[in-house]
Amino acid sequence: MLLKKSFKEKTINSVQMGKGTVAFQGVKLNVHCFVVDGVLIDTGAKSLEKEFKSFFKYHDIDQVVITHYHEDHTGCASFVHKELQLPIYMNDIMLDYCKKKPDYPLYRKLFWGKRSPFHAEPIGTTFSSRHATWDVIETPGHAIDHLSFLNRETGQLFTGDLYCQERIKVVLREESIPTIIESLKKVLTYDFEDVFCCHAG
Ligand SMILES: [Zn+2]
Numbered sequence: 127m128l129l130k131k132s133f134k135e136k137t138i139n140s141v142q143m144g145k146g147t148v149a150f151q152g153v154k155l156n157v158h159c160f161v162v163d164g165v166l167i168d169t170g171a172k173s174l175e176k177e178f179k180s181f182f183k184y185h186d187i188d189q190v191v192i193t194h195y196h197e198d199h200t201g202c203a204s205f206v207h208k209e210l211q212l213p214i215y216m217n218d219i220m221l222d223y224c225k226k227k228p229d230y231p232l233y234r235k236l237f238w239g240k241r242s243p244f245h246a247e248p249i250g251t252t253f254s255s256r257h258a259t260w261d262v263i264e265t266p267g268h269a270i271d272h273l274s275f276l277n278r279e280t281g282q283l284f285t286g287d288l289y290c291q292e293r294i295k296v297v298l299r300e301e302s303i304p305t306i307i308e309s310l311k312k313v314l315t316y317d318f319e320d321v322f323c324c325h326a327g
Contacts, residue, residue: 129236133177139320141282144181145327146174148237155237157198158324160284163255164188166212167275167284168324172201172239182206188256189213191249193286194269195220197230197241199324204242217264217271218248249273263313267306268298274313281319288313289323 130149135142142161147154148171159178160167166187170178179202190212193199203224206212216224225243253260258279265274268287275284290306297303 129173131174131177133174133181135181139280139282141320141322142181142185143322143327144170144178146170146177148173150237153237155198156325157238158322158327160322161185161187162277162280162282163257165255165260166190166206167322168193168199168286169202169206171198171237172241173237175202175205175239178202179205182210187212189215189253191253191262191273191275192216192246193274193284193324194272195224196269196287197228197234197238199286200224200244201239201241203244203246207244207246214244214246215249215253216246217273219271220269221246221248261316263316265309265313267302267304267309269300272309274309276313276316276318281317282322283313283316283318283320284322284324285313286324289326 132147134145144159145156147156157171159170190206203214207214227243228241249262251262258277261276263274265272265288274288288309
C-alpha cells in the first residue's frame, strides 16, 4: 500500500499533542491525540498504530476519554485497553457499536485502517483527573455521540471534530450542519481559553 505516514509531537501549555498524518495520491489527512494531566483524549487511527503506540507508551496516562466513535479517534482504543490496561470512557450511545467489528466505506478503511473492537465504559457528565475536574459537553452533529471535554482548572477545551467550514467539500451521511452549529453555540456558553481540535490541532 502506497500510504505515506508521518508523526509529529509538540507540547502547548502542558498539553502533549501527537499528530499523525496519512497521505495517498495527493490526499493528505491528519488526526491528533492529546495527553494532559494523565488523560489521553482520543486514540488515533489503526493505520497509524505503530506511530501512536510509541506516543502512548512514552507518556504517563491513567485514563482515556473519547470524543466520538469514528475510526480515526478509536483506531488504537483496543491497544490502549488490552496492552496498556487503561480504562476507556465515552458516550454510552455507541458503546455496543464499538464492541463489534465496524462497517464503514472502503476509502475510510484505506486511510484510517480497520478499527478493532474494544470495550469502553459510559462517561457521565463530569470526570476527574489528577488535578482537575472536567465537564463532559454533549456536542452532536458531526456524530450522534460526539462529546467535548473542558478542563475546568485550565480552561482547556477539547472539541474533537466539532467544527464547520466556510466551504464544505464533504459531508458524511450522518452529519447535520445545523446540529453542529447548535453544538458550537452550546460550547460558547462555557468559559474556556485554549481550544484543541482533533484535526486542526
Ligand atoms: Zn469524526
